[in-house]
Amino acid sequence: LMCRDISFCPYHSALMPPHLTQLALWAWPVRYAPVHPPVSETHPYENLDPKSMPPDTGYGCKMVDGVIHVYTKKSPMDKSTELDLPYPDLNEYIADMNVMMALIINGPVKSFCYRRLQYLSSKFQMHILLNEMKELAAQKKVPHRDFYNIRKVDTHIHASSCMNQKHLLRFIKRAMKKYPGEIVHIERGRGQTLIEVFESMNLTAYDLSVDTLDMHADRNTFHRFDKFNAKYNPIGESILREIFIKTDNHIEGKYFAHIIKEVMYDLEESKYQNSELRLSIYGRSRDEWDKLARWAVKHRVYSDNVRWLIQVPRLYDVYQTKKQLANFQEMLENIFMPLFEATMNPCSHPELHLFLEHVVGFDSVDDESKPEHHIFNLDSPLPANWTEEDNPPYSYYLYYTYANMTVLNHLRRRRGFHTFVLRPHCGEAGPIHHLVSGFMLSENISHGLLLRKAPVLQYLYYLAQIGIAMSPLSNNSLFLSYHRNPLPEYLSRGLMVSLSTDDPLQFHFTKEPLMEEYSIAAQVWKLSSCDMCELARNSVLMSGFSHKVKSYWLGPNYSKEGPVSNDIRRTNVPDIRVAYRSETLSEELNLIIQAVRTEELDTIDEEDSLSMAPLPGQH
Template sequence: MALIINGPVKSFCYRRLQYLSSKFQMHILLNEMKELAAQKKVPHRDFYNIRKVDTHIHASSCMNQKHLLRFIKRAMKKYPGEIVHMEGGRGQTLMEVFESMNLTAYDLSVDTLDMHADRNTFHRFDKFNAKYNPIGESILREIFIKTDNHIHGKYFAHIIKEVMSDLEESKYQNAELRLSIYGRSRDEWDKLAQWATTYSVYSDNVRWLVQIPRLYDVYHSKKQLANFQQMLENIFLPLFEVTVNPHSHPELHLLLQHVVGFDSVDDESKPEHHVFNLDSPLPENWTEEDNPPYSYYLYYTYANMTVLNHLRRRRGFHTFVLRPHCGEAGPIHHLVSGFMLSANISHGLMLRKAPVLQYLYYLAQVGIAMSPLSNNSLFLSYHRNPLPEYLSRGLMVSLSTDDPLQFHFTKEPLMEEYSIATQVWKLSSCDMCELARNSVLMSGFSHKVKSYWLGPSYTHEGPEGNDIRRTNVPDIRVAFRHETLCEELQLITHAVQTQDYITPVSTKLTP
């Protein structure tokens, strides 16, 4: 935090970032035609048949509006007498639920569903969250897009399987869907695992991330949690138990084979009354009404994950990574926490206001999953989005959809995201393929899968690690990125040794 506000450091980083942008423009002027020629020489491969991963998408909104509408109409015709909800001690059938709203299958339309983000959701996260409710009714959200309800998430599983089927049909598109674990009770993991195994919600094109909403204050006010420690125990104890003894939670053991990491979600622009430091209470002593700050959530998630990963590695299981929502809005220190603790982040918009942090994210090549259409509806208009700037400077960025249900119109939301970005920002075929390659590198798919998608040497740096026959990214582009990064790292090493560029900063930083 001290470095970020240090004048000489800010100037140095800003100039280096400007230099990186200019250097990329020079590279394009000199090599654009060579890159295109290299791509044309590759047999069979083009942008449409290289692997792409939607690195940030929520399961509860992974379908588009039209898909959900058709599914609801089908359900009303197929299961009209199925009891889907308990009201006042008696069961309500699907038909009765809709009759209570004075609606028939014929009446339903995309307009009555009203789940698309619009101009009224801009800077209104509360209104955006309300858009998750079909026809504005929370009961329909519970019936159709929840895993834990009276019908045990049956409809939600069916619609996700339809989305998976579409991905498998497209072959080259993959997704990392987010499912929620709230930390309100110890049996949430078992219920989620039971849902996944009962309906066999698995696909080779899909991996899962578990998102933890930062809602301790809500649960505490409802007397569901006495302190923050209880929330952490509800989230992590079942994971330790199943790692030590897979037979203790057999269904959870199966589910975890497809889970690649954790996400931290909520509205980042909510005001925070605390900064996490050595004076902050331990989780068992956090009993106050206020929500812990962002950095507090992230640190304790990271700390528990680290211990869990050591145990899983010893037991021969795969490990998890932390990939939180970070820098979509809110204060800069969220991005500091993200930089210190995360493998990748989602959004990263606020980096445009912090040259020191942006340069650090570049040097460390921390992945940033960006969703310009989502940001355009919620926080930042499309033409001001920093993605093309980040890409030109060489930050590790990828394109993702976030919430197709709210933001996209077509059956292939990820391709919609790519096509709009390409047309608005005039991206070249090489730029698009580079974004797709980044998305695979950032993703949680296994080493074996990535070797097949990108080439067996993909872990090597520079052109050695690139196989143009699989990625369609020319070696010229990969070599340029690698050489530029090496030069910047060399410069930093030299600057630290000689103190030519940076005025020393006091080392007395607040923990």
């Protein structure tokens, strides 16, 4: 959109007088800011030539006490050849977690944080009373830009449920017509076609409907995560889930790839909507990563509008009961060892190397309300010794995931590769210490509902500006009714919140589930246009899209602080709102810093009065 020679610009009907050209050169970018990043001419999965890949480092690695250590030689792998790739110490982590747990139940601290949060809510109401019309006027002055054509990222959505029910139904019917004779499943050593699979259920393509699929969450799923998980099975049949929404099946995930690509096409058509889809790695076997990468590369499952997150379900107890794993360390090795191998020698896992270029982070998923039979402390067994059938606690999973990611990120940074962040499901249900682990280790979290019950943690999440991807429609069906959702309260106080869909297949009805989420939130909570645009801007800031892409979407200074970071031509968020958020956060941080300094000075005065040293001015 930027025009070098304004005097011959195709947007102007006549030649511009030379004396106005310089003025126009200044005015043109003010009016038309480029918002679309340049598109690559080649497909990112095309270049599988080993010669074009980074060379082998010759490094070796092995897991010690649940964390992978990297060595400059494959033999011997000992302290003399170990690379210095630091990670958080286990003892320090547990000590810090205990400090945090003591902090959040401390009476005076709770009162202080509660009052500060109430103050932030009241201050925002005052800001709205004084500046709402100014914000609206600033938005009206911006040409072309409005809520519909600003960038939005669905920061929490699962790939296996990223389509709506009608989309999946139409795809199933199309597949039955297009591939009637294709073997899709092996039953007792005999291949079954799609038609035969449905015939075994006494169904034809004509019989199928949205009601028959029965995949929408309803009032029966409230506080019943087991029933919600069962909704992933079309017509209640796990065989159909395996055929249509799995990457590793008899047809090598062909149908799932097709349907994901259709969702990607819809996102590209909408132009301004983007998604961060979650794909699963379970940790049951070492070849899961290669299979997943092969699926993505073979079927060319890629879009500029989509980035991947890898979700790791916390299901060690299930695998242990089935004798698929001997101990928890084996699960960690299955998850992380292929990533280290692909980083040290990309040629050893060429598809995985290409696939990882578009993976932005890790997620930890499961029902948080499940009771935990173990408290993570210094007496907890190390991963190699965790052989019992009980599941490790949430904080145990998160620590070992984060520790291995930290070492991996150090290694990838050395090689010039991009790094990963931890963005777990956290605070949807269950005990409050999940949010403590999330605060200590996560870049962003998904849900965060329980922060409404923990003022100290909520205030800390505000001060640290940890992103919270909230899905009120999902919560409404599972854990918390829509009107009780804390999102509007979090937003008014200045927490870094964004709207996301979670599972469109279960919760949404339209072709644009993210817009549906925004629409319902705006209607129920009476959000202004400025509020909506702020949520959209937050979603881009929280997302894993590259710095270069964000510079186009939000403006080249987006990573700075205050109104200078905002470009209203791209974000449609008025500078008044951004300045208010920045100034309020600075004031809160200064309040804490001044209190700490005052306490330090008081301590120094006390020490001076108790010491035998001469008073100032005496020799």
